Amino acid sequence: MDSKGNSLIAYNVLEKRIINSGFCTLCGACEAACPVSALHIQGEKVNRLHDCSQDLDLCPICYEICPHSEALLLRSLSFVADAPVKNEAVGYYRKILLAQAVDSKLREQSHGGAVVTSLLKYGIEKKVFDSAIVSQTEPENPTKPKPSVALVPDDILSAIGSKFFPSSVAKAYGRAVYGHGKTAIAFVGVPCHVLALRKMEAWQHKIIDHLKITIGLFCFGTFSLSSLLDYITEKYKIKPSDIKRLRVSSNFEVHTESGVTQIPMHEIEKHILPSCRACTDFTSELADISVGGAYPLPDWSTVIIRTKAGEDFFYEAVENGVINTWVIEQEPKVYERIVVAAMQKRTSALKEAKEMEKVYGYLPALLLRETDALANIKIEEIMAKNITTVPQDMTVSQFLNFVAKQHHISYPMMNEKGKPVGWATLEEASSVPKTKRDTTLVSQIARRKLIVAYPDETALDAFKRMSESETGRVLIFDRTNPKKLLGIVTKTDLMHTLTKKC
Ligand SMILES: Cc1cc2nc3c(=O)[nH]c(=O)nc-3n(C[C@H](O)[C@H](O)[C@H](O)COP(=O)(O)OP(=O)(O)OC[C@H]3O[C@@H](n4cnc5c(N)ncnc54)[C@H](O)[C@@H]3O)c2cc1C
Ligand code: SF4
Ligand code: SF4
Ligand code: SF4
Numbered sequence: 135m136d137s138k139g140n141s142l143i144a145y146n147v148l149e150k151r152i153i154n155s156g157f158c159t160l161c162g163a164c165e166a167a168c169p170v171s172a173l174h175i176q177g178e179k180v181n182r183l184h185d186c187s188q189d190l191d192l193c194p195i196c197y198e199i200c201p202h203s204e205a206l207l208l209r210s211l212s213f214v215a216d217a218p219v220k221n222e223a224v225g226y227y228r229k230i231l232l233a234q235a236v237d238s239k240l241r242e243q244s245h246g247g248a249v250v251t252s253l254l255k256y257g258i259e260k261k262v263f264d265s266a267i268v269s270q271t272e273p274e275n276p277t278k279p280k281p282s283v284a285l286v287p288d289d290i291l292s293a294i295g296s297k298f299f300p301s302s303v304a305k306a307y308g309r310a311v312y313g314h315g316k317t318a319i320a321f322v323g324v325p326c327h328v329l330a331l332r333k334m335e336a337w338q339h340k341i342i343d344h345l346k347i348t349i350g351l352f353c354f355g356t357f358s359l360s361s362l363l364d365y366i367t368e369k370y371k372i373k374p375s376d377i378k379r380l381r382v383s384s385n386f387e388v389h390t391e392s393g394v395t396q397i398p399m400h401e402i403e404k405h406i407l408p409s410c411r412a413c414t415d416f417t418s419e420l421a422d423i424s425v426g427g428a429y430p431l432p433d434w435s436t437v438i439i440r441t442k443a444g445e446d447f448f449y450e451a452v453e454n455g456v457i458n459t460w461v462i463e464q465e466p467k468v469y470e471r472i473v474v475a476a477m478q479k480r481t482s483a484l485k486e487a488k489e490m491e492k493v494y495g496y497l498p499a500l501l502l503r504e505t506d507a508l509a510n511i512k513i514e515e516i517m518a519k520n521i522t523t524v525p526q527d528m529t530v531s532q533f534l535n536f537v538a539k540q541h542h543i544s545y546p547m548m549n550e551k552g553k554p555v556g557w558a559t560l561e562e563a564s565s566v567p568k569t570k571r572d573t574t575l576v577s578q579i580a581r582r583k584l585i586v587a588y589p590d591e592t593a594l595d596a597f598k599r600m601s602e603s604e605t606g607r608v609l610i611f612d613r614t615n616p617k618k619l620l621g622i623v624t625k626t627d628l629m630h631t632l633t634k635k636c
Contacts, residue, residue: 162305225419247435268293350418352426355410466538517621556580
């Protein structure tokens, strides 16, 4: 924020950069956190009910806690950064596994593993928390998410399933605290919702003391409600009131009394919210527990456990017989799909972000913008020295099995003399048709350009080289013996370093 006139009031920046630029995803965090109740989401817009500068000279809150501002990102990351594994595609975690509700009726209703519903129902029944923030739908309008404070198991059951439009769950969180006086709240949302809550936590906002657990959903994006429904009405002659259900599989499915209309996803991509195009988080990297699909397994979910609180709660539910689990290492296709989707989302977001910055002179949140601190850190202090490599004569099938067990997504590829000659990555390997994976060698698909740095250079040098070459990793060689590989630095290592410094 600049410091002239009433620009010490964060709302001015929020309005200019986020709301008027179309980057708001209607999470409702600004409404929940505003100390003078000046903000209110009406329809598809945040409105200011009164001029808060009449009450306050200075207030940074709404802009800083908005998930699309650059503030507080690294501090937010610190809530998960003590997890033992960090992965370029899915972030920090303790465990990745497959899970499903033991109750098959719930699985039928959710069209997934119904893990979120089972966890929440268990938590409410056993009084692990006193309420949960969920997204039901309005009875008269089954397409419109209705953010709700669930107090009893039935409230949770009526929120089962995914809704692909914005849900103001952070606003409902505020209602749980102020309206219902709840003190131990479970929260479910997509990655930007979880980020908003983490930012409030980083800000030490008083309402966050009542947050018990966050469950994050995987997310490719949400659609603008009015824009997509208008399109469906115009092109497919389906009125919003006739829609019973919307579902995303390979197509966007519109269910009505008279059947299911299949709409190809590429046809409606333009109705996805602008912020989603520059969003790098697919797996809710800041949640205690993240849950997503487990394609091609029909009634399972993928679960990523990130924090100790998440781990304790999840395994309590497993031990009490409400959740079944299965090892993801036995299902390499599921793991491959998630990592590829996460990497594709990140890569396309970074490309979009450059374009957006040109247009708006500003970007929705992207991690790793606070780079100055990197200039004071030497690469040798942060590089990973324990390097796993792959031989160039490994087949793509062998490589994919190896990746599923190792959980890293890219490896230096060595020639027969033990010299690094390329990068083998999951992205390239998974694009090889299944029928050709046994006969294609990693040497045929590996990236040949090696981005190199030396231990005495700074972490900022490594970051700049990564950015210039649009890669997420550099190899560190010995300056006196340039063939000798000493280590690797990834973007995740840089984020980890910055988080620790924070
Ligand atoms: C907008 C969106 C995009 C998604 N994109 C992907 C994807 O690309 N790949 C993938 O694997 N998974 C994606 N998911 C997650 C997936 O659809 C399931 O939500 C997830 O796998 C959990 O399944 P479940 O059966 O355990 O959930 P359920 O037991 O059915 O519970 C779902 C919970 O999600 C909450 N919820 C539903 N819609 C919203 C919403 N709009 N905002 C906040 N909370 C909501 C409900 O309150 C409910 O408690 C997406 C979800 C959403 C909402
Ligand atoms: S008082 Fe409310 S609207 Fe005004 S700057 Fe603070 S949080 Fe934003
Ligand atoms: S905090 Fe949420 S509702 Fe408020 S401007 Fe940001 S995205 Fe929109
Ligand atoms: S893609 Fe990102 S910005 Fe869009 S709804 Fe999902 S988490 Fe929010």
